[in-house]
Amino acid sequence: MIIAVGVGLSLAMIAMAIGYNGGMFLLSRHAYKQKNDQVGRSRFYVFLVACLNEEKVIRASLDRLSDVPGDTLVLVIDDASDDGTAEIVREAGGDVRLYRRAFPEARKGKGAALNAGLAHLRACGLLDGHDADDVIICVVDADGRLDRHAVLEVDPYFGDPRVGAVQIGVRMYNRGLGLLARLQDMEFVVYGEIFQNARRHLGSVGMGGNGQFMRLSALESLPEDPWSDCLTEDLDLGVRLIAAGWTNAFCGSAAVSQQAVLTLGRLVRQRSRWFQGHMQAARKLYPLILREIDGRAAADLLYHLSSPVLLLLTSLLPVGFVIAFADSVWRGALGPLWFAWFYAVTFGIANVYGHVYRQREKAVGRLRALLIGHVYILYGYIWFLSGWWALWRYMSGEQGWLKTART
């Protein structure tokens, strides 16, 4: 009886997840009407790039940022790098400025560096004469390569005075370097095209660490520093902006490309850091959401923040499946019809992933996209490893992480 109830609850968990994912997919296909009350206003775009030993990637990123048309400025916050990062930034010239942090303030995390950069912007007069409503701060990672048309695409969203932040799509520029990089690219495309698009209708669009555009007045409206010391300061900021009454928008027609990690070990480590950050953020954000955010946005954010728990629970399922499957195959208890059914329910969704991915990556053929979609389903299991590792670190009180190494 107890086992039957437990299995029944597992089925309920599946039903909830399928309902949520299916609902988000359908919602993501609906057009979203953008309000634009402030046509013709010119805005000043400041790109904040926090750097710590980024000499391998910073030059290409600055070249791309300098090439973005519009009224722009790039501020590189060098967090006491001991490689050639600062020299490369100085050589860039033009609208690229360097702000060097020194010890003991330096190297306290990306959030602290970004907060210091914003304070420096104000203090050195670079924002003088600009209305805070018309200054847009954009965070780009040191390995980020922003689409040249990104500002043109994002600007109309800020025509709606309620919009405090716009997140653009995230891609992997080295997606051609193997299956693992390709899968990460697919992961970000699927996340943006399905979940972020759907969240526009719910009012719960999340911010990412790369390619987040924020109105300065929105950042100034927050009671604390914009970026926290949480491992996922982006998630934290996005929710606090919504809680402060702003709308977060998602613009999928522009993207920032970053470097995918190319080894499984690094990938698991990176995802563990995100997972742990998500748990940290959940503890802090639950009370805020309950107090300040209404209706559908609150429901979606609470579900999203609880996803680590659901992921850890579902990680028990494949173990059970492998045991039962191996036993049944050994005894020859499974017929061809069972395999056909199993394939359909397990990998059928690969069609959706392949289709969504091809909409953004035309260079990949239909069949190849479908095959990558199949592997992508298995790729999802990486989160289980990462999740348990993160939980272990969380329980043992280890809160700090080294950043992902560049290649």
Place this chain on the structure above:
Amino acid sequence: MYAKLPFGTLFVLLGVASMPDASPPVQVARILLALAGAGFGLYLIFSLGVLIARFRLRDLESRERRAL
């Protein structure tokens, strides 16, 4: 975090639940499913607590506003 529950993972549960017979290994598998289900039960109880906390917070706030 970009993780969403992988559909493949979810569907394999249906595979176990629909295995043709219940040999001892399949029973072990079902116990694992039941464990996950029990965890989900706790998750639902926690969610209910969150919902009640939300209503209470809102109620308190509206009372405070009325008192002002």
